[in-house]
Amino acid sequence: MMTTDILITDGCLLPEPGTDRVTERGYVAIRGGRIAALGDMADLGPVRAREVVDAGGAVVMPGLVNCHCHAAMTLFRGLADDLALGEWLGEHIFPAESRHVNPEMVYWCSRLAAAEMLLSGTTLVADGYFFADAAARAFGATGLRAVAAQGVIDFPAPGVPDPADNVRVAARFLDAWHLRDRLVTPAVFAHSPYTCAPETLQRAKQEAGRRGRLFFIHTAETEGEPALIQDRRGASPIRHLDALGLLDPLTVCVHCVWVDEEDIAILVRRGARAVLCPQSHLKLASGIAPLAALRAQGVVVGLGTDSAASNNSLDMFREMDVCAKVQKAWTGDPVAVPAKSILRMATGEGAEVLGFGGCGVLRPGAPADVILVDRNSPHLTPFYGPDLLVYGTRGSDVRTVIVDGRPVVRDGRLLTTDLDAVMARVRALAARAG
Ligand SMILES: [Zn+2]
Structure with a gap:
């Protein structure tokens, strides 16, 4: 028996x-x-x-795997729509973050996001934000499996008023959450090659790498980014990261919209992972990532919702649908990325991106x-x-x-959370932010 x-x-x-x-x-x-x-x-x-x-x-x-999210940004869902990335970030999101982001906000807004994700079938998320400790506590309390990554940026940021401390704060977070909660794995999230200096990126990657933890970075998101990085560093974003020695299987390049053939070959050679956030790319008019080419060359690719501020939903079923249809229209080929590939990206392949090889499939011994x-x-x-x-x-x-x-x-119905109480908390925070 x-x-x-x-x-x-x-x-x-x-x-x-x-x-x-x-x-x-x-x-x-x-x-x-x-x-x-x-x-x-x-x-x-x-x-x-x-x-x-x-x-x-x-x-x-x-369960579905959401490979890129900023859970706490549920507070900014619908706060500023219909804007280009530069204006959206510079004039709306960064100022709102500097005023309203604190550990309490990150905790309650991440609990709201975790609830939304669990209720829509996501069981593993990779999140990146400031006060990652509060996000990590929120995921653990809600019962969602998570990679929680501490944000690193070369500007004064929530919880890191002096950018000179940014990598130290991330390293402390990695140590504090080492084996602390079986559902939560700590990681580092460097904002981008245009907001972090080369030395910052290298130090952040070193701290993550020496502990065997993931290193996330927004890469090649907008059409202007390759020209900007070419101008500053003399290379495309991917080639810049490669020249710094940052690309390996523990590095996750988020977005990869504006990558060329050589960039893709480098990702393959280094075993670095890619994550696409199709609805965020559409909403911010960033462009459409060459998904078929990435997968055909052998890059392991996951799907993410990005934040509720740039989507505005955390429902991975919606993400799959939009991703599949946009690729068909963009390539002019209805079989370029079939539903089967999309399902794989949202389950087993997404889990592989995050180094959770056993997740994303049902087989004896798997989580x-x-x-x-x-x-x-x-x-x-x-x-x-x-x-x-x-x-x-x-x-x-x-x-x-x-x-x-x-x-x-x-x-x-969510069993781990008094959802009405969480929503009331977030509404109260929103009354101050709106
Ligand atoms: Zn993002």
């Missing part, structure tokens, strides 16, 4: 999104925070389970990060196959979420 903590029955299993593996009527057994077994209901022997979750035909799949997507609705009827998860599904179709073997969303 098998003994398990949780037994999910009668689900349509999608254990490796992006492959053809589907079990129409299957089960998943979870024990000690990991997948213990999975398979066809017909093969399920006697089981003693502490909790049985009847999926009732819902899709049972790995039990599982979501149930209800198909019993008009917009998901009929359901011929997983492509509809990309082209027709919404985050609100997610009914059950399990992270690290622990149910955190049941029947569409």
Whole structure:
């Protein structure tokens, strides 16, 4: 007799999104925070389970991976729309951050973001912001698996009034969160090659690298950035980072909109990761990243929502849909990036970007990060196959979420958080910011 903590029955299993593996009527057994077994209901022997979750035909799949977010910026959702990146950052976001960002704001606004993400099926996020300690506490308290990265920038920043301290603050954060919470992994997030000097980037990368932690950086986001970096440093953003010795499999280049063939070849050669944020790129009119070329050359690519201020949603189902359709229109090729590839980027490949090789798939021994997507609705009827998860599904179709073997969303309700109280906190903060 098998003994398990949780037994999910009668689900349509999608254990490796992006492959053809589907079990129409299957089960998943979870024990000690990991997948213990999975398979066809017909093969399920006697089981003693502490909790049985009847999926009732819902899709049972790995939780989604959001590879780039600034969770605390939920406070600035809708504060300044319809602006170009330079004006948006310089005249709205940076001033609002200097006035309103403090540990309390980061904690409550990150809790709101974590709630939004869990409720829409994201179980692993990579976040970068200031007061990363408060963000990390918020993710742990909400039950979301997270990489929390401390922001580094060569300007006075929230919590780092003197930029000379920026790398030291990040290093202290890495040490303080080393093995502190099994759900939260610390990292470093350097803002960009145009806001950080070469020495800052190298020191930040060294602190992350010597501890085996990830190093994130916004790279080649806008059309003007390559010319700017060429002018200042004599190279494209990617070639500049490469010349500084920053590119390796623990470096994540976020955006990669304005990269050329040689940049892509360098990313491949160094094993550096790329993350695209399609809706943010569209909203800020940054451009459209050459996703098909990146993937064809062999770059490991993840998807991210970016912040709620530049999206304005943290729903990864929306992100997948937009990414797929924009690539078709832009390349003029409806098969350039098929739904299967997008599903992989939002699950297993995204997890690989973040160094969580076991996440993003359901297999025995993998961390039990599982979501149930209800198909019993008009917009998901009929359901011929997983492509509809990309082209027709919404985050609100997610009914059950399990992270690290622990149910955190049941029947569409968040179990770990008094959501009304969190929203009231954020509304009160917004009353001061707006
Ligand atoms: Zn960003």
